[in-house]
Amino acid sequence: EAGVTQFPSHSVIEKGQTVTLRCDPISGHDNLYWYRRVMGKEIKFLLHFVKESKQDESGMPNNRFLAERTGGTYSTLKVQPAELEDSGVYFCASSQEWGWNTGELFFGEGSRLTVL
Amino acid sequence: GNSVTQMEGPVTLSEEAFLTINCTYTATGYPSLFWYVQYPGEGLQLLLKATKADDKGSNKGFEATYRKETTSFHLEKGSVQVSDSAVYFCALSSRAGGTSYGKLTFGQGTILTVHP
Numbered sequence: 482e483a484g485v486t487q488f489p490s491h492s493v494i495e496k497g498q499t500v501t502l503r504c505d506p507i508s509g510h511d512n513l514y515w516y517r518r519v520m521g522k523e524i525k526f527l528l529h530f531v532k533e534s535k536q537d538e539s540g541m542p543n544n545r546f547l548a549e550r551t552g553g554t555y556s557t558l559k560v561q562p563a564e565l566e567d568s569g570v571y572f573c574a575s576s577q578e579w580g581w582n583t584g585e586l587f588f589g590e591g592s593r594l595t596v597l
Numbered sequence: 598g599n600s601v602t603q604m605e606g607p608v609t610l611s612e613e614a615f616l617t618i619n620c621t622y623t624a625t626g627y628p629s630l631f632w633y634v635q636y637p638g639e640g641l642q643l644l645l646k647a648t649k650a651d652d653k654g655s656n657k658g659f660e661a662t663y664r665k666e667t668t669s670f671h672l673e674k675g676s677v678q679v680s681d682s683a684v685y686f687c688a689l690s691s692r693a694g695g696t697s698y699g700k701l702t703f704g705q706g707t708i709l710t711v712h713p
Binding site for chain 1: 646
């Protein structure tokens with residue numbers, strides 16, 4: 482069974498440009514999450530999809546970030562326009578269910594974004 | 598709000614040494630606690646978890662006990678191997694306040710390097 486896959490693995494862009502990150506969750510996982518790790522600090526929650534609906538987007542930094550999940554399958558995270566502080570590693574994770582006692586997230590390898 | 602504090606790294610040990618990585622937390626309600634590990638070139642994966650006070654999570658020789666009185670979840674292993682070299686993340690999930698399931702709060706990560 483394929484794991485969570487993310488593309489690209491590394492992207493280098495100029496400040497002001499646009500970047501789109503893609504995540505393919507594990508097949509059958511309704512829950513999809515985006516997290517971000519900036520400059521070796523803690524990994525921070527961005528948002529949570531249940532199928533195609535945004536369940537919780539309280540971690541999205543500002544309106545330059547747009548996440549979509551078409552048809553409840555893969556997801557994209559677009560940053561437009563990118564700023565220097567957006568540099569970091571963006572992780573996608575998925576889970577079949579999330580219960581109080583059973584939850585486990587399956588993470589991708591991450592997409593490293595460098596904004597120059 | 599919720600927060601997780603891990604001991605500063607990096608940690609460098611010789612093979613067969615004893616490992617402790619400290620983790621303390623602040624949370625509303627009664628959180629579930631996790632240790633995730635990221636091996637080189639891979640995504641984060643769940644190492645172990647504990648969902649209530651005094652529970653002990655264990656996996657691959659690693660153990661951590663949920664200590665409510667000290668708000669801690671320290672990771673231990675009696676004899677590390679070179680293959681344990683990775684980044685270790687302590688995390689919590691708290692349902693209190695209506696936050697969504699799957700919204701993990703992470704510590705900053707601890708890099709472990711084990712030499713032969």
